[in-house]
Amino acid sequence: MDSGPAGFRLRPGMTGALPLRNAPVKTLTGFGKRGGRMEYFVQQLINGITLGSIYGLIAIGYTMVFGIIGMVNFAHGDVFMVSAFIALIAFLILTTWLGITSIALALFIVLIVAMVFTSLVNWVIERVAYRPLRGSFRLAPLISAIGMSIFLSNFVQVTQGPRNKSIPPMIQGEFVLFNQNNFPVTLSYKQLIIWGITAVLLLAFWYLVAKTRLGRAQRACEQDQKMAALVGVDVDRTISMTFVIAAALAAVAGTMYLMYYGVVTFSDGFVPGVKAFTAAVLGGIGSLPGAVVGGLLIGLIETFWSAYFSIDYKDVAAFSVLAITLIFLPQGLFGRPDVEKV
Amino acid sequence: MQAAVRQAGAQSGRVDMTGALRDAGFTGLVAFGVLLPLIGFLTGVDGSNQLVLTTRWPLLFAVVAIVAACRFLYCFTLVPWLARRAQRPAPVATPANVWQKLRGILAKWFIPSAIGFFIAYPLIIYFAVGVGGGQKWIDNFGIQILIYVMLGWGLNIVVGLAGLLDLGYVAFYAVGAYSYALLAKTFGLSFWILLPLAGVLSSFWGILLGFPVLRLRGDYLAIVTLAFGEIIRLILINWVALTNGYAGIISIPRPTFFGIPFNADDDGFAAKFGLPFSPLYRVIFLYYLILALALLTCFVTVRLRRLPIGRAWEALREDEIACRSLGINTTNTKLTAFAMGAMFAGFAGSFFAAREAFISPESFTFIESATILAIVVLGGMGSQIGVVIAAIVMIGGTEILRELDFLKTIFGPTFDPTQYRMLLFGFAMVVIMIWRPRGLISTREPSVFLKERKAIAADLVKQGRG
Numbered sequence: 001m002d003s004g005p006a007g008f009r010l011r012p013g014m015t016g017a018l019p020l021r022n023a024p025v026k027t028l029t030g031f032g033k034r035g036g037r038m039e040y041f042v043q044q045l046i047n048g049i050t051l052g053s054i055y056g057l058i059a060i061g062y063t064m065v066f067g068i069i070g071m072v073n074f075a076h077g078d079v080f081m082v083s084a085f086i087a088l089i090a091f092l093i094l095t096t097w098l099g100i101t102s103i104a105l106a107l108f109i110v111l112i113v114a115m116v117f118t119s120l121v122n123w124v125i126e127r128v129a130y131r132p133l134r135g136s137f138r139l140a141p142l143i144s145a146i147g148m149s150i151f152l153s154n155f156v157q158v159t160q161g162p163r164n165k166s167i168p169p170m171i172q173g174e175f176v177l178f179n180q181n182n183f184p185v186t187l188s189y190k191q192l193i194i195w196g197i198t199a200v201l202l203l204a205f206w207y208l209v210a211k212t213r214l215g216r217a218q219r220a221c222e223q224d225q226k227m228a229a230l231v232g233v234d235v236d237r238t239i240s241m242t243f244v245i246a247a248a249l250a251a252v253a254g255t256m257y258l259m260y261y262g263v264v265t266f267s268d269g270f271v272p273g274v275k276a277f278t279a280a281v282l283g284g285i286g287s288l289p290g291a292v293v294g295g296l297l298i299g300l301i302e303t304f305w306s307a308y309f310s311i312d313y314k315d316v317a318a319f320s321v322l323a324i325t326l327i328f329l330p331q332g333l334f335g336r337p338d339v340e341k342v
Numbered sequence: 343m344q345a346a347v348r349q350a351g352a353q354s355g356r357v358d359m360t361g362a363l364r365d366a367g368f369t370g371l372v373a374f375g376v377l378l379p380l381i382g383f384l385t386g387v388d389g390s391n392q393l394v395l396t397t398r399w400p401l402l403f404a405v406v407a408i409v410a411a412c413r414f415l416y417c418f419t420l421v422p423w424l425a426r427r428a429q430r431p432a433p434v435a436t437p438a439n440v441w442q443k444l445r446g447i448l449a450k451w452f453i454p455s456a457i458g459f460f461i462a463y464p465l466i467i468y469f470a471v472g473v474g475g476g477q478k479w480i481d482n483f484g485i486q487i488l489i490y491v492m493l494g495w496g497l498n499i500v501v502g503l504a505g506l507l508d509l510g511y512v513a514f515y516a517v518g519a520y521s522y523a524l525l526a527k528t529f530g531l532s533f534w535i536l537l538p539l540a541g542v543l544s545s546f547w548g549i550l551l552g553f554p555v556l557r558l559r560g561d562y563l564a565i566v567t568l569a570f571g572e573i574i575r576l577i578l579i580n581w582v583a584l585t586n587g588y589a590g591i592i593s594i595p596r597p598t599f600f601g602i603p604f605n606a607d608d609d610g611f612a613a614k615f616g617l618p619f620s621p622l623y624r625v626i627f628l629y630y631l632i633l634a635l636a637l638l639t640c641f642v643t644v645r646l647r648r649l650p651i652g653r654a655w656e657a658l659r660e661d662e663i664a665c666r667s668l669g670i671n672t673t674n675t676k677l678t679a680f681a682m683g684a685m686f687a688g689f690a691g692s693f694f695a696a697r698e699a700f701i702s703p704e705s706f707t708f709i710e711s712a713t714i715l716a717i718v719v720l721g722g723m724g725s726q727i728g729v730v731i732a733a734i735v736m737i738g739g740t741e742i743l744r745e746l747d748f749l750k751t752i753f754g755p756t757f758d759p760t761q762y763r764m765l766l767f768g769f770a771m772v773v774i775m776i777w778r779p780r781g782l783i784s785t786r787e788p789s790v791f792l793k794e795r796k797a798i799a800a801d802l803v804k805q806g807r808g
Contacts, residue, residue, distance in 0.1 A: 072561045117375070120372070120376055139507065139719055143720070144771065146712045146715075147768045147771025151768030152768075154762075154764040161385075274572070281565070319576075
């Protein structure tokens, strides 16, 4: 998509909430002109699931943090953007300096590096900007998080420059699933890798929350922090670990975002962040499977909206879903209804 | 670790050197890890549009050293001092001494003198720097700060009084600006007719967007209002036939001095009053215009707080269920708060469009909403003076970065302080929140009192539960 000089143009404005880039192929071809309804639909389904996986991974971070300390971590989208930059730098070090040619190895190392460094970043953010405000007046952490979000995107702008950073495609090639009416329905290797990594990570994550000591501590803190502390759970450490895990998942999303679109810029955190938050709300905030399902739904809604209606208004569609969900179904698909108590 | 150092300091009352050093070393290590990717490496573009990496080790180590040194100084000086202060017995309440009397007098004269200063500001600037520099100081500082003061006061009705957390306030500002721009360009109506009309249209939008969110509270409300703000901005971008999209609307008519335009013509302001032409007159006129609008906002808010509707807002903020059980119509209460807040944003928006003569969706991004909310919260919610102080600190502080040219002599000619504007803004938001979570002015005059006025600490009122 953004190849050549177009990839290097300056973005207008600083938070110019530019849409998450559209899937590279075939999204824009008017339906019915090339191929039939069915093929076009399947292709959009594949693209939407890919986008939804990325949203789902970010959404888990929102939902976990909200579940445990009841705060919308506004800076999470920017942590995702920072992770994409870390992945970019790691990738450049590996390929241009160390000369690693095996893409699989490079991707693996990039993933690990991005996860480690992003986790460290988020650990520090929690320590510096959120922990002193725990138990404080309710708006304080939200304002602190908004400040942190502004700080992170501008920090990246100042240190790495305002231009788009595009890399040559890491992985090329695709499977042609079937070819009817002259419209090949394809599943690219990139998309397959994203699906695979997401699935593996979700399994690992499910194991962590459901079966390990840390996961038990997290669930305990989510229910009642004071009680958890009384039975010997280190609440501070558990919350720190929650931020670390959230950042690690965001880093995977950031790496895959970079791999899929091949371009990243400092303002790329805001819109994916809000959409992932939408996903978390749609699935029911606090519910982990809800976040994944919500992510997939938002990815599909966005892709189909762009494909069948209007690409200009696809963000309006996503934001409307957020508003409509909160107004008519505030507890989300999988959430528990919030009981109002006096 | 921090807690350990503090505890040691508190027990001994002495400075724990090794602890501070260990702490600083650890902080430096963490800072190295965090900053290594983004400061240590720079991604740049070479001749053939390929991304290349360069390293910046000296910069990285300098920043890490500064962070570690700051941490060391914090542990070495501030922590023992705080510990000693905590150990000291709390001061016994004494009958009013000289200092308290002085504070009383200061508090009494603070507001009139502040208003006096704002009224005299253009004159002060005029005599201090003359016509050339005066325009910049009145326009960039005076008008800019006053716009945010007005927006802060408007949002204070929604957030500070009614406790409804609104992250999409800029939408109403945009509605006001676009109403003025489109109506003035299409129908040629005057600023003085369109100013109230823009307020009415904005408050209409406030009610329209308020309806669906009546049931929502707290963070959920914040996020939905954010979504509404973004939807309005995206519509402004994409509805090119009406709004001209990203390109914006140009050559919007300027306001006139009751029919007399500010230009160099024979019937212009300067010629009519027999003065030499200068663009300064318009700037001073705009300054007093926004000052009057801002004071109107403040006056209306202060009066409304004493009326039943204002009391209903504050009751709603404190407890919605109790409010409903006492027979207050929460729907109307919430909608009037949204409408009032939006109306003042509409006034400010039409002023903004008239002042700039150019508007585009870029002026109404989420960052503006965040800035206005930050001003309200950092100032101390519900506090009118706090908004002014926060606006001066945050907007004036970032504007003053444009003036720091002497930094170029220190850091070299390529150093541009303005690019650190928003970076410092975000940083200041975090720091002020940690330092004073309830804002700079955390006490508030109660609106309703029995016999004597007394300030109440803000932690006694539940603010912004939404």
